[in-house]
Amino acid sequence: MSTPASLPAPRTPEPSQAPPLRWAISSTGGIAASMADAIRRHTRQELVAVGSRSQGSADRFAAAWDIPRAYEGIDAMLADDAVDIVYIASPHSQHHADAMAALHAGKHVLVEKAFTQDAEQAREVLDTARAANLIALEAMWTRFLPGTDVIRQLLEGGALGEVTTVLADHGQWFAPDPSHRLFAPGLAGGALLDLGVYPLSFADFALPGEERELAATGDLTDTGVDRQVSMTLRSGAAYATLSTTLAARTPTTASISGTLARVELEPDFYQPTRITLVPRDGESASYDGGTIRGHQAMAYEAAHLAQLVADGASESPLLPPSATLRVMELLDQARRDVGVVYPGEGDR
Numbered sequence: 001m002s003t004p005a006s007l008p009a010p011r012t013p014e015p016s017q018a019p020p021l022r023w024a025i026s027s028t029g030g031i032a033a034s035m036a037d038a039i040r041r042h043t044r045q046e047l048v049a050v051g052s053r054s055q056g057s058a059d060r061f062a063a064a065w066d067i068p069r070a071y072e073g074i075d076a077m078l079a080d081d082a083v084d085i086v087y088i089a090s091p092h093s094q095h096h097a098d099a100m101a102a103l104h105a106g107k108h109v110l111v112e113k114a115f116t117q118d119a120e121q122a123r124e125v126l127d128t129a130r131a132a133n134l135i136a137l138e139a140m141w142t143r144f145l146p147g148t149d150v151i152r153q154l155l156e157g158g159a160l161g162e163v164t165t166v167l168a169d170h171g172q173w174f175a176p177d178p179s180h181r182l183f184a185p186g187l188a189g190g191a192l193l194d195l196g197v198y199p200l201s202f203a204d205f206a207l208p209g210e211e212r213e214l215a216a217t218g219d220l221t222d223t224g225v226d227r228q229v230s231m232t233l234r235s236g237a238a239y240a241t242l243s244t245t246l247a248a249r250t251p252t253t254a255s256i257s258g259t260l261a262r263v264e265l266e267p268d269f270y271q272p273t274r275i276t277l278v279p280r281d282g283e284s285a286s287y288d289g290g291t292i293r294g295h296q297a298m299a300y301e302a303a304h305l306a307q308l309v310a311d312g313a314s315e316s317p318l319l320p321p322s323a324t325l326r327v328m329e330l331l332d333q334a335r336r337d338v339g340v341v342y343p344g345e346g347d348r
């Protein structure tokens with residue numbers, strides 16, 4: 001890892017330093033396996049249980065990741081007293097129910113992004129956690145990475161001057177498949193909640209203050225979820241231009257520009273490793289750090305939550321509930337603008 005003198009060193013602890021807590025994983029899909037791998041390789045966290053809709057899938061996952069107890073159904077898993085934290089890795093439509101069940105069972109939760117399918121659900125989860133003295137943390141892994149801490153210090157220290165312009169995109173190509181969760185309205189599919197949440201959360205992190213004004217335009221898939229969305233987000237005199245799509249592999253870069261300097265994030269910006277500070281006048285400097293790369297860097301968010309729980313903290317200073325809720329409200333606004341309504345939403 002090399003950190004040029006003109007860029008701050010990340011203050012992020014190594015994930016292996018966090019005290020070990022006992023984790024359960026709820027759901028056995030793709031990202032659940034990535035998290036199990038990250039935890040096993042880079043932390044001292046204990047994986048003690050896994051829950052799935054089917055016993056067979058829970059058993060296979062437990063065998064693959066050497067997890068002692070496998071349960072059919074989240075309720076059986078939540079009855080396990082030897083669980084401190086539940087990592088929720090189900091489709092967006094299921095996050096609220098899973099998180100509420102875990103909180104009612106007295107467990108802290110790390111909930112995959114997008115946190116819930118809408119802001120109303122997010123508010124209920126966050127309020128429930130607060131009332132129970134438990135932490136409900138959004139697994140927006142970007143926030144907890146060393147590269148993000150470098151940018152955080154540049155922003156806090158005023159190195160960029162007054163931020164005026166944020167650019168970020170996240171597009172991936174997916175073969176249209178009505179049976180895939182990304183295309184399924186019933187599973188809260190669409191580009192925004194899966195991919196667009198990254199540029200939106202990044203912009204919320206980079207823009208000053210808490211005032212946010214969003215306008216979005218886009219189109220839908222044949223199944224009725226958002227296929228491609230372009231957004232502008234304003235905070236005072238600062239603007240973010242953001243895009244997301246399920247139909248093309250876009251550059252997935254980001255930048256934050258201010259009156260004194262800009263910072264550029266190379267692909268994929270949401271797991272920043274190479275970050276370049278380009279001053280208005282003078283030499284550029286780059287940060288090439290992050291020894292843990294790709295999805296294994298999810299270890300940072302797990303370790304961060306374990307440390308918060310061990311410290312008796314009520315929320316994360318890196319991604320507080322207010323920021324999670326604000327991003328969910330912005331996602332709601334963007335969906336309204338492009339005309340995406342999930343089944344049952346209008347009835348509440």
Ligand SMILES: NC(=O)c1ccc[n+]([C@@H]2O[C@H](COP(=O)([O-])OP(=O)(O)OC[C@H]3O[C@@H](n4cnc5c(N)ncnc54)[C@H](OP(=O)(O)O)[C@@H]3O)[C@@H](O)[C@H]2O)c1
Pocket residue numbers: 027028029030031032051052053054057058089090091092094112113114139141181187193194295
């Ligand atoms: N952080 C990241 O980089 C990242 C990357 C990809 C996805 N994600 C997020 O992680 C979550 C899961 O994504 P994924 O890609 O892992 O999805 P996935 O591979 O489709 O897995 C989702 C799992 O959820 C469970 N599930 C519960 N109810 C379901 C239903 N009605 N239909 C289908 N599955 C259901 C299933 O596990 P059981 O059969 O065991 O119940 C399924 O394997 C989403 O919130 C997504 O946005 C994050």
